[in-house]
Amino acid sequence: MHEHYADAIADPDCIRLAPDLVCLRFEVMKVRSALGAVRHLLDTGAVRPGDTLVDSSSGIYALALALACHRYGMRCHIVGSSTVDETLRVQLEVLGATLEQMPPSDDLMLDQNRRVERVGRLLLENPGFHWMRQYHDAIHYVGYREVAEQLDREVPTGPLTIVSGVGTGSSTGALGCYLRAAGRDVELVGIQPFGSVTFNAEHTADPDMIIAGIGSSIEFRNVRHELYDRIHWVSFEYARAGAVALLRDSGVFAGLSAGAAYLAAGWEGGRTAGRTVVFLAPDTGHRYVRAAFAAHAHVPGIADLSPHEVADSDGIALPWSVADRKALSASWRDPVPVAARAPSGSL
Template identity: 30%
Template sequence: MTGRAPDRCGSVLDLIGGTPMVRIGVPMSGPHPGFWAKLEGVAPGGMKARAARAMLAGARARGELRPGGTVIESTSGTLGLGLAFVGAAWGHPVVVVADAELDELTRALLAAHGVRVELVREPHPVGGWQRARLERVRELMAELPGAYWPDQYGNPDNVVGYRELGHELLDQLPDVEVVVCGVGTGGHSAGIAQVLRRRRPRVRLVGVDAAGSAVFGDPAVPRLMRGLGSSIHPGNVDYDAFDEVHWLGAAESAAACLRLASGAFVTGGWSTGAVALVASWCARELGSDRVAAVFPDGPHRYWRTIYDAEFRAGLPDPVSEPSEVDGVPDEVDSATSWRRSRKVVDPCAHRAAGSAGCPVCEVRP
């Protein structure tokens, strides 16, 4: 389905997709010609309901997920809500493995939707919270025979679920020249890229990562931002599809969210702020508003971080321009580090020849 959602729905699944696009003209780090934001955060179940539906549908079709079967997944929260949304429609209990940094609102919502929440209490010394969660998933799979693990980080159905998003985006903004996406599991950027290659191959794809995330090669360090970047190496990232990548710190993202909130009455979490800032920069560089940005979430989970003045007081002053880099540094500051590279490489491209000794390749159990 493309375009707007139907006015009357026989199932909540009919509400997936069809999200609106709005023009953003509020100055960010400086004035810009404007850009267009795809508001995925307004959809019931959130953006990741797209991936949840595709992954569960694929598993059901292949017989990997039986009727009434339990779904177990590791998530920082957003995919858990998407799985709860789809699981409720199709009769699948959901177990979410999260960690001690899961915000209270999402934890309460997951419980209200009937999700069993398993919390890991300590990050893994190498792979951080993500590896700790994945190891608990392995344990639960052994304890619950017949359960299904979607594995959002490496499941190609995750990518398939976002092809609709790519078609919607091009239908809403046919003359788009640049698309800006946050990168975590790599699913929505890869799904959009597949559509761009077929319909508009000259459109530039710009990835947005968190400083201190391992996705594009930064040394993995503890990060304030949740839902953007990764401490492990996701299998779904389509590195060849990106024309450039930007890394941002928490200070830049939080400042962008506040500017959106005050100037556009549209805002969100860490990923939304980071993507908005980069999209405004791309529009200024292009000299046009033919830039589309995917806003993956809303502000509600971040009331004790981004929208808490006391929390923000602990952040440094945001950087107003990206520094141009070729490669990644040995050390990074995850609080403030806006960098840009037009050379995009897979940090684990060597894994085809064996990954022994690589701390990024080895963190997935």
Template identity: 35%
Template sequence: MTTALCPPGTANPELLALLGRTPLARIGTPLPQPHPGFWAKLEYLGAGGMKARSAVAILRGAHARGELPGGAPVVESTSGTLGIGLAFAGQALGHPVVLVGDSELEPSMRQLLRSYGARLELVDRPAERGGWQAARLDRVRELLDRMPGAYWPDQYNNPDNAAGYLSMARELTDRLDQLDVLVCSVGTGGHSAGLVEPLRRRWPRLRVIGVDSVGSAIFGQPARPRLMRGLGSSIHPRNVGHRHFDEVHWVGPAEAVDACRRLARGSFVSGGWSTGAVALVSAWAARAQPGAVVATVFPDGPHRYLGTVYDDDWCRARRLPAPVPTPVEILHPGAVEVTGWARCRTVVDPLDPPREPRP
């Protein structure tokens, strides 16, 4: 695809009034076993989806620092969800948006991003190290070299990513009298980093559970090709605050698919890989700690997954194993490579230098 400078955008700041204020739903569907229930923030019902919050915060922060001139193009890598958020922010703040996806991006998501006015470029093969994410980032850097004045939000490392979720934290404290356990999917690390500190100021004893994908490197497992998209990472985003998490769960595709379908049949709210994974772990947390108030965030809805998560033929072709009803516990992220739902109460930052043993 040829690369040309984008025409300047026209700002539509009235869109910003649509940001956030999403419903908080009580979920009681067995997942897969009965549980006391948990709260879920339905971010897919907000304009631009969950990541519109971070996209607006990132572009506003860049404006304030003088890094993003008015009307300059914005170039970023996406697996889909941030792309929708940036398309929203670009329209609201007056910036053309160029998105770099990959050939595994669903056709429906490609159409949607283009319909929202974003220009989409696709990489056709994963990088030898870092997979699709690294390949997309390499293309982003190529585009920045060819587009003087373009801005790269760098969602994985930009602290304004987390700042975008302060509004969500306020919405949770306004609705809940008590919160004991917060369950967060982890990809760029933005929404967990943005929620934990303000929520712990309100509830100092809050426990935080991170939910990752099997095959993700974020919490010290080896990076592998991943069927699940939207959570997990083959690289190490600096926005992930490992110190915030009390434990981590890795969820496999079989468990996520099962949870998504149970949610759709029993609660009429569901979503994709991240939603299924956090719902499964939230139900587990509610069972494991009777009487605790548990909350999570459903990042997106089911529509982009109709040809994957909700398609019987697609799932059969991938030979997904039977989902397991409870997680296997491992003592350390480096102890064993997990292949399905597992939990670990030792949380480490893989980039921290190893400590010398005491004499």
């Protein structure tokens, strides 16, 4: 029996959609990451019960950290994106977390910069706060060890291709690290929105982009570029088509990043035989009903959609592009200093 709701939803469901296609479906994916990080901070004495943990979030991490704080008796303060909706606000309030939400903005960079600046001011005003640094502290890799072990148990021995949003890098990066360390043959495929700086697509723009959680207008030092084999850039329209198709094909009701991953997973599965493709669905589709699902009758199917294969970042273009990571840049360095990586023995 689980001791807390956060424990109950932390682990995903493995759903086989086809012989060589698996959906790793989470209710709130970053709960596993937040639980692992907070538990490690408490175990090492970096924080104590009752301390205030603070971070910035566009949605999923806010609820994940609030639940982890509720689980371990911590206070939680979130500097939230303008995309945080009423459903999430109410949950945060009832859980005892406090939320500062940025004013509405159509500019992803402005929204993220405002949040980062506000966190900086909070830390100056409240030196006892602990900044979780979900974008930069590799402690967030730790919690995904259990997910990697579950996937290793449930998916038969053989080569894997893991497809998911890059985001802060912790989920996909950690799964790749742990599974490779366990001896699995893993290809790691990341999903990005247009405009994200993470893999050099800042010169592009998607006017309808509302999937900020899978990319960034600022550098995420938790992203270890060398872990990834291929990158897909997917527009809002194509991600929406993928999300609707995923629900229609399988019954899985998931968000826009899951839709983008489902779309890319289908293309990846058609490239090579003998690999099981696993794509992540990091949250449910409830907060995307109006933006993505309400007009489902007018959303095109995905059977005829295919990406534009590019040789370098200059070729990245809407609505869907793909490139081998090595072709994008030979100059990327590992942005996570060795001393900042996950604790010894965890990777």
